[in-house]
Amino acid sequence: MPDDLNRTSDGRQTVALIERSIALLLVLGLLLGVLAILRPFTTAILFGGALAIAAWPLRQALVRHGLRRGLAATLLLLLAILLVALPVLALAPGLADQLGHGAAQLHAYFAAAPERPAWLARLPAIGERAGSFWDEAVRAGGDLGILLAPYSATLRQAVLGVAGALADSAVQVILSLVVATMLWSQGEALAAALREIFRNLGGAAAERALEVAAGAVRGVGYGVVGTAVVQAVLLGLGLAIAGVPGAAMLGFVALLLAISQIGAPLLILIWGGAALRLFQQDQPVWGAFVIGLGLFVGTIDNVLKPWLIGFGVRMPMSLIILGVFGGFLAFGFLGLFIGPAVMAVATTLLQAWREAARRDA
Incomplete structure (x- = not known):
């Protein structure tokens, strides 16, 4: 008899654990669904909230x-x-x-074909390209x-x-x-x-x-x-x-x-x-x-x-x-x-x- 009672108690605890797990999964699924729906509007919601x-x-x-x-x-x-x-x-x-x-x-x-400034070629990293662009602009007449x-x-x-x-x-x-x-x-x-x-x-x-x-x-x-x-x-x-x-x-x-x-x-x-x-x-x-x-x-x-x-x-x-x-x-x-x-x-x-x-x- 005690073994039957223990098995019954264990069964109820297992059922309760399963029910809680299912409920938790449903809540998580609901939250994920809500987040998926609101995701395209995240920026608008956050910025609108900050503005308010x-x-x-x-x-x-x-x-x-x-x-x-x-x-x-x-x-x-x-x-x-x-x-x-x-x-x-x-x-x-x-x-x-x-x-x-x-x-x-x-x-x-x-x-007016202006002369290229001397300092343009001395610009770091972009000096040579800037000089070439200047020459092309002069040749194209602007x-x-x-x-x-x-x-x-x-x-x-x-x-x-x-x-x-x-x-x-x-x-x-x-x-x-x-x-x-x-x-x-x-x-x-x-x-x-x-x-x-x-x-x-x-x-x-x-x-x-x-x-x-x-x-x-x-x-x-x-x-x-x-x-x-x-x-x-x-x-x-x-x-x-x-x-x-x-x-x-x-x-x-x-x-x-x-x-x-x-x-x-x-x-x-x-x-x-x-x-x-x-x-x-x-x-x-x-x-x-x-x-x-x-x-x-x-x-x-x-x-x-x-x-x-x-x-x-x-x-x-x-x-x-x-x-x-x-x-x-x-x-x-x-x-x-x-x-x-x-x-x-x-x-x-x-x-x-x-x-x-x-x-x-």
């Missing part, structure tokens, strides 16, 4: 002043669209005119069609790649705005649910880590966008003071490059080209001024960005810098937001663990 968190104080101010949540979300959506769409619509015709004017000036310059004919296939592929990337980016931006608008409208319910989940999983420390992560994302948003705005304004004003045509358009292009982070090194093409134009027009003082301004604008983000990020989260500056640059290297543009958030959560959990250990000691 960054603008949340403004949203709360609108709600406190009597606006309904839906109306506040609509106003923020319109503001986000206007900040992007209006400058593009205003500057696009000027950009086309500037490109056409620049091509005409380049054609006229090389049509005709860009003749100069670029050997590279037509490569240029076509590059243009198609850039067009595809821009189209994908436009779609992601639209989806991000949709996600941000949904969060601005119904963000309280989601925030309350997340706090409850984190509280149940890890107590007050986990709930605090969620708040710190939101502060980190908000701080990085301020740091990235705020720094880009400062860089673009300084560069645009400096170019306008130096008398460079199209300074406003160049400032807006600088804003887009600085926000993208990846294109930030290309700022040298803006101020470098402007300085070269000033030197060619026998304005060496203004050319030197633009070079100094460009160097200042290009390096200010190393100081300004961590300082602005510090407004959103209280943690050591060294960890903020590691989170920003390490996250960017590991995850790309979104890593600028993910890196500091992860470092902030880890720091908060470690501090909570140390405080708990001191209380128990």
